[in-house]
Amino acid sequence: MFTQEEIASFNELETSLYNYIVKNREKVAYMRIRELAAETHMSTSTILRFCRKTGCEGFSEFKVRLKMHMEEKTTDLKNAQYTVSEFFERTLKGDIDERIKSAASLIDDADTVIFIGIGSSGILAEYGARYFSSLGKFSMYIKDPYFPVHSNLRNNSVTIALSVSGENNFTVTHLNQLKQEGSTIISITNHKHSTIAKISDVNISYYVTEEWFENANITTQIPVIYTLESMAREIYALNN
Structure with a gap:
């Protein structure tokens, strides 16, 4: 979901946010932006800036992309x-x-x-x-x-x-x-x-x-x- 260029562009706070999201995908996909801000001890503006760096207009669009990415990972394998x-x-x-x-x-x-x-x-x-x-x-x-x-x-x-x-x-x-x-x-x-x-x-x-x-x-x-x-x-x- 995250490209190498996007990860390289993150500052220290955004990298910390990235690490939290990667480890808690299922939880983040259903959180409100204020809940994520409280959980990560960051401001909502930092989260929005992070979303824009990943090509999303806002946190709602980011969550949609996150859910789609999670669904792609659950592909059934043929026997x-x-x-x-x-x-x-x-x-x-x-x-x-x-x-x-x-x-x-x-x-x-x-x-x-x-x-x-x-x-x-x-x-x-x-x-x-x-x-x-x-x-x-x-x-x-x-x-x-x-x-x-x-x-x-x-x-x-x-x-x-x-x-x-x-x-x-x-x-x-x-x-x-x-x-x-x-x-x-x-x-x-x-x-x-x-x-x-x-x-x-x-x-x-x-x-x-x-x-x-x-x-x-x-x-x-x-x-x-x-x-x-x-x-x-x-x-x-x-x-x-």
Whole structure:
């Protein structure tokens, strides 16, 4: 609810008020301005100045925004069974198997496989590199944007990018660089209309409902695991 710029603009009194509100959201949302003034030992003018700094005309508007923010935090999470069935219903009825086979063929012909991603996608990128290596296709995982990829590794390489949104700046920048250096790009994203999907040679999209909780993207990663393991097993089959 409070931006970094707003918090930085608070003076000592306003910072104290901010701390009180953050710790007592449910209580403050239903208080009158004089009650809050008495509780925090501040004047009503200080509270009004605080409200204006947060973009509100007055305390009433501030309370409305506070209540809306609290309601956003009470989002119901879907159960695991629903997310799995959603993936199977939306995705597996399409051409995902054909795309997995196309991607596997490109990877099989490559000398180097590079996985990239950050956050939960980064964890799965590391998992993918280990899984591919376990089945005989040595792969590496990059999580440092300044990690040097030497020319002998970039030649005849495939880069596999993982991103739910397909818009992560780190991944987009890195992919653009690797693509210009000749690497074939394969991406696994939640939908095909993202930037990462569009700059990829092959995109595999899984189409599940994105979920957020307290600014964290908690969208299920089950489709990504399915896709990674399916590709790795397809590569193994091509070589055996």
